[in-house]
Amino acid sequence: NAGVTQTPKFQVLKTGQSMTLQCAQDMNHEYMSWYRQDPGMGLRLIHYSVGAGITDQGEVPNGYNVSRSTTEDFPLRLLSAAPSQTSVYFCASSYKRIYGYTFGSGTRLTVV
Amino acid sequence: AQSVTQLGSHVSVSEGALVLLRCNYSSSVPPYLFWYVQYPNQGLQLLLKYTSAATLVKGINGFEAEFKKSETSFHLTKPSAHMSDAAEYFCAVSDRGTSYDKVIFGPGTSLSVIP
Numbered sequence: 001n002a003g004v005t006q007t008p009k010f011q012v013l014k015t016g017q018s019m020t021l022q023c024a025q026d027m028n029h030e031y032m033s034w035y036r037q038d039p040g041m042g043l044r045l046i047h048y049s050v051g052a053g054i055t056d057q058g059e060v061p062n063g064y065n066v067s068r069s070t071t072e073d074f075p076l077r078l079l080s081a082a083p084s085q086t087s088v089y090f091c092a093s094s095y096k097r098i099y100g101y102t103f104g105s106g107t108r109l110t111v112v
Numbered sequence: 113a114q115s116v117t118q119l120g121s122h123v124s125v126s127e128g129a130l131v132l133l134r135c136n137y138s139s140s141v142p143p144y145l146f147w148y149v150q151y152p153n154q155g156l157q158l159l160l161k162y163t164s165a166a167t168l169v170k171g172i173n174g175f176e177a178e179f180k181k182s183e184t185s186f187h188l189t190k191p192s193a194h195m196s197d198a199a200e201y202f203c204a205v206s207d208r209g210t211s212y213d214k215v216i217f218g219p220g221t222s223l224s225v226i227p
Contacts, residue, residue, distance in 0.1 A: 025130060040121065042217045042219040042220045043217040044217075045215070045216060054215075058214065059216070064211060090156070092156075097144060097206050098161065099146075100146050100158040101156070101158065101215065102158075103148075103155035103156045104155055105154065106155055
């Protein structure tokens with residue numbers, strides 16, 4: 001049982017480049033979310049999904065895109081990377097929200 | 113919009129002393145409430161959650177939290193701090209009755225334990 005798997009663990013991008021952060025879970029969880037963590041700001045919700053084919057915006061969605069074609073996968077796309085997107089990104093999933101989230105180990109992204 | 117505040121970005125306690133980390137939420141309707149812990153260079157781990165009528169909630173590693181509706185608070189406590197408790201702690205909230213599963217986190221409190 002792998003839980004929530006995020007790839008890559010580290011990434012350096014140049015301004016303007018695009019990339020996809022991968023997130024996969026093997027627990028058959030319906031709910032999945034992407035957060036970014038910045039010093040002093042806690043975790044801010046980027047996008048979330050309550051099931052395959054259903055996504056919605058969180059607190060800071062600009063510059064990011066998501067889709068949920070399967071229950072297992074919830075990739076996060078950076079459309080045109082900016083230095084302000086330098087952060088640690090966490091993917092999380094849960095069966096029901098009252099159970100709490102299981103988090104991945106994170107992706108540390110640097111945009112230069 | 114739902115929000116959560118954590119008083120004190122950094123808390124230091126002596127080993128063996130009481131740990132008290134504060135969390136307040138903004139909703140007029142009691143939401144679901146969670147505490148998570150993050151150790152250095154790791155993801156977050158669920159400590160405990162409030163989802164029902166039981167106002168005192170016990171979690172892992174000896175932590176517990178008490179829900180107080182009158183104070184809109186959900187403070188985290190541990191009677192005796194251990195060195196291994198040094199970590200970042202996050203309070204999180206999710207509204208009841210909404211169809212979408214949005215969970216909002218507070219800014220976090222860094223706990224240091226002094227030998």
